[in-house]
Amino acid sequence: MSTYIKPRDEVEESIQQWIAVGGPELPHHTSGQLLGKDGKWVARQLDFAKRYGIKHPPHKWAIMDKDARCLALAKLKTVQPEVQRHEVVRLPKLPTGDMPIEDMVAHLTKRSQERKAAYDARRWIECDVTLDGPIGLAMIGDPHVDDDGCDWEMLNRDLAVLDKHQYILTAGLGDYNNNWVGRLSRLYADQGTTGKDAWQLVKWLINRLRPFLLIKGNHNLWSGHGDPLDWMTSGDSTITSDWQARIGLKFRNGAECRIISAHDFPGQSMWNPLHANARKAKESGARAHVYVAGHRHTWGVAQHEDAESNHVYWLARARGYKVIDSHAEQLGFLSQRYGHSVLAIIDPDHYGSPRFVQMFSDLEEGAEYLAWRRARFAKAASRRVDYESEESLKVKRGRR
Numbered sequence: 001m002s003t004y005i006k007p008r009d010e011v012e013e014s015i016q017q018w019i020a021v022g023g024p025e026l027p028h029h030t031s032g033q034l035l036g037k038d039g040k041w042v043a044r045q046l047d048f049a050k051r052y053g054i055k056h057p058p059h060k061w062a063i064m065d066k067d068a069r070c071l072a073l074a075k076l077k078t079v080q081p082e083v084q085r086h087e088v089v090r091l092p093k094l095p096t097g098d099m100p101i102e103d104m105v106a107h108l109t110k111r112s113q114e115r116k117a118a119y120d121a122r123r124w125i126e127c128d129v130t131l132d133g134p135i136g137l138a139m140i141g142d143p144h145v146d147d148d149g150c151d152w153e154m155l156n157r158d159l160a161v162l163d164k165h166q167y168i169l170t171a172g173l174g175d176y177n178n179n180w181v182g183r184l185s186r187l188y189a190d191q192g193t194t195g196k197d198a199w200q201l202v203k204w205l206i207n208r209l210r211p212f213l214l215i216k217g218n219h220n221l222w223s224g225h226g227d228p229l230d231w232m233t234s235g236d237s238t239i240t241s242d243w244q245a246r247i248g249l250k251f252r253n254g255a256e257c258r259i260i261s262a263h264d265f266p267g268q269s270m271w272n273p274l275h276a277n278a279r280k281a282k283e284s285g286a287r288a289h290v291y292v293a294g295h296r297h298t299w300g301v302a303q304h305e306d307a308e309s310n311h312v313y314w315l316a317r318a319r320g321y322k323v324i325d326s327h328a329e330q331l332g333f334l335s336q337r338y339g340h341s342v343l344a345i346i347d348p349d350h351y352g353s354p355r356f357v358q359m360f361s362d363l364e365e366g367a368e369y370l371a372w373r374r375a376r377f378a379k380a381a382s383r384r385v386d387y388e389s390e391e392s393l394k395v396k397r398g399r400r
Helices: 010-022 029-032 038-054 067-078 099-119 151-163 180-189 195-209 226-232 275-284 326-330 363-399
Strands: 123-127 137-139 168-172 214-216 239-242 242-248 258-263 290-293 300-305 312-317 343-346 357-360
Touching: 029 038, 137 151, 137 363, 151 195, 151 363, 195 226, 195 326, 214 242, 214 258, 239 242, 258 275, 258 300, 258 343, 275 290, 275 312, 290 343, 300 357, 312 343, 312 357, 357 363
Parallel strands: 123 242, 137 168, 168 214, 214 239, 258 290, 290 312
Antiparallel strands: 137 343, 242 258, 300 312, 343 357
16 A cells, blocks of 8 residues: 655645744644644644655654643734635725825815904904995894894884985894794794794895894804805895904094994993993903994993093993893893994094994984984085185186
8 A cells, every 4th residue: 555745845835834833832733723734634744844854843842841831822822823815806995085185184274274364354344434424333132023022113113214314334233033943942832923934034124224244143143054144144245243243444534433243242240231341341452432232131322431541432232122021021120111222323523532433222313313413514525615616716716
């Protein structure tokens, strides 16, 4: 009976695999399992190597003591040998869909630059006034047009006043509707208008006001992304701003009226309804001429002079048009009757004096004052024209 002799090259390959899995320090059955064989196969490979004279490390397992054997088996548990696998399927290299990191950094850098430019442009929003003489700026208190407590009689009266006077700009101080969200949505059951009705009323109000500035109050900011106010005011005729805006009205004679308007300023005082405005004036260092807010459904106007700089400024708060407020009544607060909106009359010819800005808590009275100031300005301008014409005529006669 013939004895099978394995080819030398195959024996050498088997011995190298045996060495690679740590066979010299393992029992034959263990190294055989690592190679997908058994202990008898390992013994045969070593016998073939002996016949061919193939040198290899001696099998130390038989002469190793108990501690050495335990250490070798412990290493075997922590170090898993690399298993040779045949490539059955070659997988394609799929794109991740992610932007390359260099492009991402460049994109974020550009966005950062654009956002910084937008932020800096809104630090003070400079607006050029295109006419001479006094103008008015009506700052509309919280309308809450869909609330059952909205004073529509006063709102219609004030809108009619604004319709009559072309020299009055308008700005909204926020909370144009209730816009109940979350757990407050249950309050729609307690009012006569629906959410759809509310947005139709807000659109109607904006069309009537034609505001150059709309500040978003807390009720408006509840809309989050996709705020209908952004759609209603898209274009170049209205600036929308979250919570506050700093406006600089620049007149053609070089005068500038600085106005810090907000839905509210931080600070509370039971003794002074304008405490938050005064705090803003003291802490901001902005040297604005008007600090105006809404939100709290109280009103007040006051003129102050800073003794250090002799800078004169106004503090103002508009109470809004929600005159029946069940929540306020539950807390024990009664409703005020006046000061729904406030009106600033700005006369650039008196820049730097207390007459530069005058504030009114009633739009009708303020509009009448503006009409009187405009008439005086027109009369003075007519006199200047007549004087300049007369002087020009004298010059022409002298040339003759």
